Every structure is written in structure tokens, then in C-alpha cells.
Amino acid sequence: DIQMTQSPSSLSASVGDRVTITCRASQGIRDDLGWYQQKPGQAPRRLIYGASSLQSGVPSRFSGSGFGTEFTLTISSLQPEDFATYYCLQHNTSPLTFGGGTKVEIK
């Protein structure tokens, strides 16, 4: 199975900060990766697909990059509504696997 190692597991940041979250795949997955945001009590919401394509309706401050084994989600200027937990998901090979999550908290 492909393991997705996500870091950091949590971070504290202020409104306006630039935030970067990383996922590393245990083997190459091309660009078969998505990023999800989840707020407490809510279902996940896909932000990025194909490693770097912005889901319709998602603010442009979110961006993704990477190919193969190293992937990054960047929030260019953190907004109050962005405090949440973020997950990567690889869908290159079954079983699909999520990263462990990154909780973004208010500093």
C-alpha cells in the first residue's frame, strides 16, 4: 500500500500568514493527489485535484504543487475561515490512502 506522510501534524498561524503543508508518498503517484479541508462537524471539502488544479469555488489563495512523491498545499494569506484540518489523498493506486492530517490553529 502507498503510505502518505503529511507534515506538520499541527501548526499555529496568524491571519495573513503564508502556510505550507507537505505530503510525501512512499512511491510515485504522478499527480494523482487531492487536498481536502475539514471543519469540525462537517464533511471534507476538496480544495485541489490533480495535485495543482483548484476546485471550482475555492479561493485562489489556495494552491497545490508537486509530482511523483512530494506535494505541497499552500495558503498564501491565511483567513479566519481557513482554520481547519487539511488532508491529502492519493488515488493513484488502490487502496486509496489519506495523509494523517494537519490541524491549522489560531496563534
Next chain:
Amino acid sequence: EVQLVESGGGLVQPGGSLKLSCSASGFTFNRFWMHWVRQAPGQGLVWVSHINGDGSTTNYADSVKGRFTISRDNAKNTLYLQINGLTAEDTSVYYCTRDLIYWGQGTLLTVSS
């Protein structure tokens, strides 16, 4: 508008069985892969299983293989997850999702005596 509504969760004793359902509307159900994803209380997301549009292809996470069975009834626009041999580790919110883009709100399954 795509809508996914899960049902069938609740409190079940260890060793029991349960069948979760996900009712879909707002799209042509038989054209899309469907997935189940679960989340234990306070924990991360875990992909469980998926099934293709005509039901001929299924895959499972290693942790549930042999105990979980995914199926679909395209005439009823409904996705199912049969769970046998329940243990406390199966306690989770179970989400159904259409191609990992559209998600239901989840149904809580609690396994406890």
C-alpha cells in the same frame, strides 16, 4: 444539485452486523464511482472502499477486507456498505462520496456493549 444522504448507523453490539445506505440524487448515479470513507472520533479520514458505476469492480482497505462488502442498486440510486463482525475499532462516522468530490454528511456507527 448533487445530494448524498447516509443512513443506517446507530449503536450495535460487538460481533454484530449492519448495513449502511447512501441515497443519491441530482446526478446519473450509474455513471460514477462511489466511495465510503470513515472517521473515528477525533481521528483522521480513512478510505474504506469503492465501487464502479455498474458494480463490477470493487476495492477495499486492507483493514476491512473480508468483513465489509460494498454494493449498489442503480435502479434505486443507492449505495450500500455491509459490515460484519463489528468491533469497537469500527466506531466511526461513515461518509459516502461521489468520486471524492461530493460528500454526504455521514452516519455515526457506534460499536459498544
